[in-house]
Amino acid sequence: MVLALLAATLAAASSVGAQEFQDLTTSATPLLLQSQGSFTVGGDIIVSDALGTGGSGHIAVNQMYVQYKVPPSSRVPVVMVHGADLSGKSYETTPDGRMGWDEYFVRKGHAVYLADQVSRARSGFDPTVFNDVRSGAVPPGTQPPISHFSNEHAWTVFRFGPTFGVPYPDEQFPVEAMDRFAKQVVPDLNAMLRSPNPTHKALSDLALSLKGAVLMGHSESGRAPLEAALINAGGIRGMIVMEPPGGCGAAHYTDEQIATLARLPILIVFGDHLSVAPRDWLGAFENCKDFMARVNAAKGNVKMLYPPDLGIHGNSHLIMQDKNNLQIADLILDWIDRNVGTKVTRF
Amino acid sequence: MVLALLAATLAAASSVGAQEFQDLTTSATPLLLQSQGSFTVGGDIIVSDALGTGGSGHIAVNQMYVQYKVPPSSRVPVVMVHGADLSGKSYETTPDGRMGWDEYFVRKGHAVYLADQVSRARSGFDPTVFNDVRSGAVPPGTQPPISHFSNEHAWTVFRFGPTFGVPYPDEQFPVEAMDRFAKQVVPDLNAMLRSPNPTHKALSDLALSLKGAVLMGHSESGRAPLEAALINAGGIRGMIVMEPPGGCGAAHYTDEQIATLARLPILIVFGDHLSVAPRDWLGAFENCKDFMARVNAAKGNVKMLYPPDLGIHGNSHLIMQDKNNLQIADLILDWIDRNVGTKVTRF
Numbered sequence: 001m002v003l004a005l006l007a008a009t010l011a012a013a014s015s016v017g018a019q020e021f022q023d024l025t026t027s028a029t030p031l032l033l034q035s036q037g038s039f040t041v042g043g044d045i046i047v048s049d050a051l052g053t054g055g056s057g058h059i060a061v062n063q064m065y066v067q068y069k070v071p072p073s074s075r076v077p078v079v080m081v082h083g084a085d086l087s088g089k090s091y092e093t094t095p096d097g098r099m100g101w102d103e104y105f106v107r108k109g110h111a112v113y114l115a116d117q118v119s120r121a122r123s124g125f126d127p128t129v130f131n132d133v134r135s136g137a138v139p140p141g142t143q144p145p146i147s148h149f150s151n152e153h154a155w156t157v158f159r160f161g162p163t164f165g166v167p168y169p170d171e172q173f174p175v176e177a178m179d180r181f182a183k184q185v186v187p188d189l190n191a192m193l194r195s196p197n198p199t200h201k202a203l204s205d206l207a208l209s210l211k212g213a214v215l216m217g218h219s220e221s222g223r224a225p226l227e228a229a230l231i232n233a234g235g236i237r238g239m240i241v242m243e244p245p246g247g248c249g250a251a252h253y254t255d256e257q258i259a260t261l262a263r264l265p266i267l268i269v270f271g272d273h274l275s276v277a278p279r280d281w282l283g284a285f286e287n288c289k290d291f292m293a294r295v296n297a298a299k300g301n302v303k304m305l306y307p308p309d310l311g312i313h314g315n316s317h318l319i320m321q322d323k324n325n326l327q328i329a330d331l332i333l334d335w336i337d338r339n340v341g342t343k344v345t346r347f
Numbered sequence: 348m349v350l351a352l353l354a355a356t357l358a359a360a361s362s363v364g365a366q367e368f369q370d371l372t373t374s375a376t377p378l379l380l381q382s383q384g385s386f387t388v389g390g391d392i393i394v395s396d397a398l399g400t401g402g403s404g405h406i407a408v409n410q411m412y413v414q415y416k417v418p419p420s421s422r423v424p425v426v427m428v429h430g431a432d433l434s435g436k437s438y439e440t441t442p443d444g445r446m447g448w449d450e451y452f453v454r455k456g457h458a459v460y461l462a463d464q465v466s467r468a469r470s471g472f473d474p475t476v477f478n479d480v481r482s483g484a485v486p487p488g489t490q491p492p493i494s495h496f497s498n499e500h501a502w503t504v505f506r507f508g509p510t511f512g513v514p515y516p517d518e519q520f521p522v523e524a525m526d527r528f529a530k531q532v533v534p535d536l537n538a539m540l541r542s543p544n545p546t547h548k549a550l551s552d553l554a555l556s557l558k559g560a561v562l563m564g565h566s567e568s569g570r571a572p573l574e575a576a577l578i579n580a581g582g583i584r585g586m587i588v589m590e591p592p593g594g595c596g597a598a599h600y601t602d603e604q605i606a607t608l609a610r611l612p613i614l615i616v617f618g619d620h621l622s623v624a625p626r627d628w629l630g631a632f633e634n635c636k637d638f639m640a641r642v643n644a645a646k647g648n649v650k651m652l653y654p655p656d657l658g659i660h661g662n663s664h665l666i667m668q669d670k671n672n673l674q675i676a677d678l679i680l681d682w683i684d685r686n687v688g689t690k691v692t693r694f
Contacts, residue, residue, distance in 0.1 A: 001660055024386060028563025030419055036450060037440035039371060040530040045498075052492040052535070055500025057511075060529035065436065072377055085401055087469045089412065093384035107585035121469045122434045124533035127493035133480060134487050143481050146474035151392075162403075182407035183387040186471035188399070268417045294653060 004168045026260070031107065034074075034347045038067045041115075041209075042202040043302035051133035062193075064202035065122040069102065070111040073346040076237050076336065077111040077210050079203060083219025085149045085188040087121035088114040090218065094321040095177035095184065104329050110345070111335075113206065113213070117221060118198045119189040129192070151182050158317040159273045159281070168273055170314035172322035181321070190220070196227065203228035207235030214340055215242040217318065223249060226266075229258055233264060240332060242269040243317055246289025247281070250294055262300030265339035266331065268292060269305045271315030271322075271323040281317075301339060305331055321340040362687030363489075371444040378454065381421075381694045385414045387470070388462075388556075388655070389549040397478035409540075412469040416449065417458040420693040421586050423683065424458040424557050426550060430551065430566025432535040434468035435461040437565065441668040442524035448667045451676050456691070460553065460672035463569060465545045466536040472609070476539070477646055488598045491538035498529050505664040506620045515620055519669035528668070537567070545573065550575035554582030561687055563587040566664065570596060577604055580611060585687040587679060589616040590664055594628070595633025609647030612686035614679065615639060616652045618669075625671035628664075632675075647684060652678055 040277040043063030066079075067088065076151045080102065080149065082090040091114055092100040105112045119125040132138045149157075152164045160175050161167035174181075190197070203224055207213040214237055215225035222244030229236050230253075239261075241248060253261070268288045273294050275282040285306075292302040307328065315322050322328065360491030385439075396403040413426075414435065423664055427449060429437040438461055439447040452459045466472040479485045496504075499511040507522050508514035514522045521528075537544070550571055554560040562572035569591030576583050584607075588595060595615065600608070615635045621628040632653075639649040654662050654675065662669050669675065 024382075027382075030408045031380045031383060033380065035371075035374075036378060037371065037447065038436055039440060039444070042529065043530050045526060045529065048495075048497065051497055051500075052494035052538070054494045054496040054532075054535075056528070057497035057499035059495055059497055059532065060526065063530040065530075067439075088384055089469055092414075093386060097386070100384065116469070121471075122436055122463070122533060123493075124468075124530075127495045127534040130477065130493050134490055134492060136487060140480050140483060140487055143477065145481060146475045146477050147399035148395075148406055148471075149394065149401040150398055150404035150406055152404035153398075161373065178388075179392060179407065180387065182392065182405070183390050183410040183412075183471075184535075185401075185406065187468060187474040188401075191399075193494065194551075 012110035025099070027099065027107065031103065032072060033069055033106070034072045036068060038065065040065050041206050042198060046126070048126070048128040050128045050135070050137070052127065052131055059126070061126040062118050062124060062198040064118050064199055065116045066206065067114045068111065069106045069346065071109055073344050074108045074111040075342060075344055076340050077113060077213040079113040079115065079206055079213050079215050081115050081117060081199070081203065081215070081217045081221040081224055083221060084190070085123035085147055085185050087157065087186050088116045089184050089215070090318070094174060094325065095180040098144050099326065101325065101329050104326055105333070108333050113210070115203070118202060119193055121186050125189045125284070127266050144189060147188040147191070149185050153180060153286065154181070156278045159271065159277045160316055162276065168314060171316065172314040172324050173318055174321070174323055177286070197224075200224055200227040200231065201231050204231040204235065208232065210235060212237045214238040214240060214336060218242040218244065218320070219245060226261060229264060230260060233260060236264055238265045238267070238336060240267045240269065241288070242319065243271065243281070243284070244288070245284055247284040248291035250287045250290035251288055258298050260296055262295050262298040266295065266300070266302040267305055267335045267339070268302065269319065269332070271317060271319045272308050273315050283345045303335065303339070305335065353376070371440065372446070374446065375377060378450065379419060380416055380420045380453070382417045382644055383415060387412050388553050389545060393473070395473070395475040397475045397482065399474065399478055406473070408473040409465050409545040410470060411465050411546055412463045413553065414461045415458065416453045417694065418453050420456065420691050422456045422689060422691055423687050424460060424560040425452050425571065426460040426462065426553055426560050426562050428462050428464060428546070428550065428562070428564045428571055430568060431537070432494055432532050434531070434533050435463045436531045437665070438667055441521060441672065442527040443521035446673065446675050448672065451673055452680070455680050462550070462558070464537070465549060468533050472536045473537065485636065494535040494538070496532050496640040498525060501528070501532070503625045506618065506624045507663055509623065515661060518663065519661040519671050520663035520665055521668070521670055544571075544626040547571055547574040548578050549580065551578040555579065557582060559584045561585040561587060561683060563589065565589040565667070566592060573608060576611060577607060580607060582666070583611055585612045585614070585683060587614045587616065589666065590618065590628070591633070592631055594631040595638035597634045597637035605642055605645050609642050609645040613642065613647065613649040614652055614682045614686070615649065616666065616679070618664060618666045619655050619660050625638070647660055648684070651681065652682065
């Protein structure tokens with residue numbers, strides 16, 4: 001279903017640095033968009049006097065950058081949010097050059113809103129404390145740690161394989177593109193954010209603006225759809241919770257919060273190799289099953305997509321980039337149709 | 348030519364935070380793409396042991412993130428690079444919600460490649476020195492200053508008006524959207540980059556991979572197309588140099604370098620109010636005119652697009668976001684047709 005793309009222009013010599021180019025593939029069918037672009041959600045205007053060569057005065061912080069693609073007629077919009085040390089790029093072209101979920105969901109008739117978490121990538125971050133540390137105005141420990149996954153850390157934590165360089169026999173992540181995946185990693189400054197994380201309200205506000213959207217969160221933002229719904233569920237039509245590292249908060253939420261979450265369809269997604277990974281993914285999985293039981297006991301509609309139950313093996317933590325990423329997407333799209341609905345808006 | 352877009356879904360209540368949403372406009376005509384996605388160009392794999400919670404080991408640095416949109420048949424591809432304290436967002440939807448150049452150039456038949464400069468936004472940056480400062484392993488002065496424009500600084504330097512809050516009478520920048528513009532500003536870490544700036548080679552490599560592209564640089568990256576051509580001009584078909592703050596390097600380049608630059612068409616672009624702005628934009632403009640004279644004396648083809656000469660007044664430094672941004676785009680597109688050519692590749 002994919003064709004070598006742009007063969008005329010992209011058959012680059014291997015001597016140049018843009019080697020990723022050679023492997024780009026896409027559908028043979030053009031993509032029709034009613035509209036596309038970007039905007040920001042939320043944000044605060046503050047005053048800073050430590051802006052490097054940028055002067056001093058008012059700056060914006062805590063905004064969330066969002067890119068959108070809207071097909072001519074759209075089923076329920078889907079908002080996609082990425083995990084730790086990554087950006088919206090997670091859902092775009094995969095490290096080995098295949099179509100990402102952002103485009104695939106649009107081709108399947110859903111407007112897609114692709115976010116960079118607050119304080120990350122194109123959402124920017126407040127540089128004040130770093131400049132104040134540099135000048136000696138505040139002690140070094142005042143600035144937050146910045147997280148950035150090493151290849152070695154990502155390999156095992158993201159379940160590409162049991163030890164660095166060794167994939168699981170049935171591994172679905174395109175491990176041959178590990179260095180290209182490394183080029184998707186961006187510094188994670190979430191440690192400097194106030195609590196609650198402004199991304200949660202931005203997601204809730206975005207869903208309200210859309211007058212109905214499915215929120216999809218992954219890993220670090222896996223529970224962000226739930227948190228957004230607990231701020232204001234008015235715009236949220238469904239929630240997709242993918243591999244939150246600490247689980248789904250089975251014992252964390254109050255009965256009142258569980259009752260709120262029980263009013264909306266929720267899909268939990270986990271990949272394979274949970275029990276053999278060095279991090280406690282199995283514990284997260286079990287916690288999410290407990291969460292599912294608790295919400296469903298409150299007359300909720302929580303389902304689990306665990307591909308091994310369907311005979312699909314080898315999925316990593318980066319399930320949207322795995323070689324069978326579109327097969328997984330089809331399962332999620334089917335869940336949306338059955339649980340959120342198939343209503344179409346024409347523009 | 349623009350219609351209120353998505354009226355059915357986007358008529359958001361003013362009580363929500365996604366207020367930018369209400370003002371999004373787009374063409375009434377759908378956009379047809381042969382392909383779209385993202386990739387990275389260049390990058391080095393290094394070892395770091397100061398990655399916060401991201402472990403230690405190998406990481407990628409110095410890569411350049413690029414998004415692409417390719418129409419079914421394309422004139423020469425155009426690579427767009429943004430200025431200081433900004434990201435690729437500069438060329439997307441304007442702060443007041445109008446179509447950006449990235450989409451407009453595609454609608455006019457050009458494949459567009461939209462970059463985030465190396466060490467910025469979705470290209471990421473190396474966090475090692477910041478984590479080493481935080482832990483006390485190195486002194487605070489070891490980490491680079493981070494630049495981030497304040498609204499006050501941007502207002503006068505970018506020529507929105509003579510003093511903060513006061514626009515020029517004929518100002519073209521959508522000053523009513525100043526706070527939304529502020530939400531496009533991201534921290535600029537160029538001070539930590541090695542010399543020469545890796546963005547330059549990435550641009551040269553990207554043009555080679557594309558087997559022909561026009562490079563467009565703005566402000567901080569205004570001279571980046573020239574620098575890319577001096578590394579390897581093999582893939583470059585034309586260069587658009589927009590408002591480099593220090594001028595075009597009239598006295599900086601050697602005769603040999605000037606001879607190289609004279610082999611390719613170059614368009615220099617400046618906006619209005621150069622002589623009354625607090626920064627020396629007039630000096631930059633005069634330097635670029637000297638550069639033009641020097642390259643043209645070497646049998647080059649350098650032209651100047653200075654809208655006041657055409658009776659078009661009030662353009663700011665952020666010319667791609669001004670209210671007449673598509674009028675300026677048409678002038679650039681016409682220059683491409685006349686100087687680079689109109690050859691079309693069908694995919």
